[in-house]
Amino acid sequence: MSIFDGFGKKKEEKPRADFSNVQSGSSTTAPAAEAPRPPTVEPTSGTAGSEQSYTVVAGDSLSKIAKRFYGDANKWPRIHEANRAQIKNPDLIHPGQTLRIPAA
Amino acid sequence: MMRHSKTIHLSLCLVLLVVLAACKGGANNNTTTGTTGSVRVTDLTLGRSVGGDKAVTDRTDSFKPNDTIYASVATEGSAQSATLRAKWSFEDGQLVDESTQTIAPTSQARTEFHISKPNGWPAGKYKVEVFLNDMSADTKTFVVGN
Numbered sequence: 001m002s003i004f005d006g007f008g009k010k011k012e013e014k015p016r017a018d019f020s021n022v023q024s025g026s027s028t029t030a031p032a033a034e035a036p037r038p039p040t041v042e043p044t045s046g047t048a049g050s051e052q053s054y055t056v057v058a059g060d061s062l063s064k065i066a067k068r069f070y071g072d073a074n075k076w077p078r079i080h081e082a083n084r085a086q087i088k089n090p091d092l093i094h095p096g097q098t099l100r101i102p103a104a
Numbered sequence: 105m106m107r108h109s110k111t112i113h114l115s116l117c118l119v120l121l122v123v124l125a126a127c128k129g130g131a132n133n134n135t136t137t138g139t140t141g142s143v144r145v146t147d148l149t150l151g152r153s154v155g156g157d158k159a160v161t162d163r164t165d166s167f168k169p170n171d172t173i174y175a176s177v178a179t180e181g182s183a184q185s186a187t188l189r190a191k192w193s194f195e196d197g198q199l200v201d202e203s204t205q206t207i208a209p210t211s212q213a214r215t216e217f218h219i220s221k222p223n224g225w226p227a228g229k230y231k232v233e234v235f236l237n238d239m240s241a242d243t244k245t246f247v248v249g250n
Contacts, residue, residue, distance in 0.1 A: 016198060017194055017195075017198060017226040019194070019198070019199070019201065019221070021221060021222055021224070022201045022219055022221050023190075023219065023220050023221070024201045024203045024219045024220075025203070025217075025218055026188075026190070026204075026205040026215060026217045027158060027205075027215070027216055028188075028207050028213060028214065028215035029158050029213050029215070030179070030207035030208060030209040030210075030213035030214075030215065030223070031207070031208045031210060033186070033207055034208070037175060052125065058187050058206075058238075059124050059206055061202075082162065082246070085219065102142045
């Protein structure tokens with residue numbers, strides 16, 4: 001076998017594992033926290049189905065917000081897209097941030 | 105005689121310095137908890153099951169593919185609202201799952217997070233990182249093997 005065997009060959013990439021069907025849960029001995037305050041939803045115009053704004057609260061994620069506004073957590077990229085200027089990393093949003101929520 | 109006494113003093117000082125350094129190192133090793141307000145994470149334990157007190161009853165860091173994996177987080181302190189988040193990841197950081205629990209602890213409390221996968225976990229190294237109010241508080245690694 002030549003010492004050059006394999007030289008220049010592209011390293012095979014390990015396939016990504018599939019975690020799409022992971023089930024998770026949690027429970028606690030601590031008292032439940034007060035219900036989070038309702039989202040601050042401010043229509044930017046008077047017409048129904050128009051863009052809205054939403055102020056992020058602790059524990060929010062883009063998928064949670066998408067679920068709240070669109071009923072589907074998988075529609076979070078729509079919110080990310082509308083807020084590219086302030087959300088560089090879709091996994092990282094901060095309480096107090098005001099997001100544009102495009103019409104459903 | 106004088107020289108001998110000086111040597112003893114120097115040796116004692118050296119021993120004292122070594123002991124002080126060891127103590128300092130030990131304290132650093134214990135600073136694995138996060139603190140936010142008056143609540144702090146004091147322990148993170150992994151296992152295959154938890155009891156009614158949410159403490160792990162079958163502690164391990166080595167799991168089988170069909171195991172349900174539990175992470176039990178102990179907290180101390182009180183707050184009107186604190187958010188615990190468990191972020192589970194695989195090998196090079198691939199996200200496995202992320203879940204949150206909002207609590208209003210009044211003293212010591214335990215919160216458990218668990219994950220399962222109906223068709224079995226891929227073998228390999230995993231990590232769970234616990235955040236308290238979005239600040240990393242503790243991390244544990246574990247393996248899944250056949």
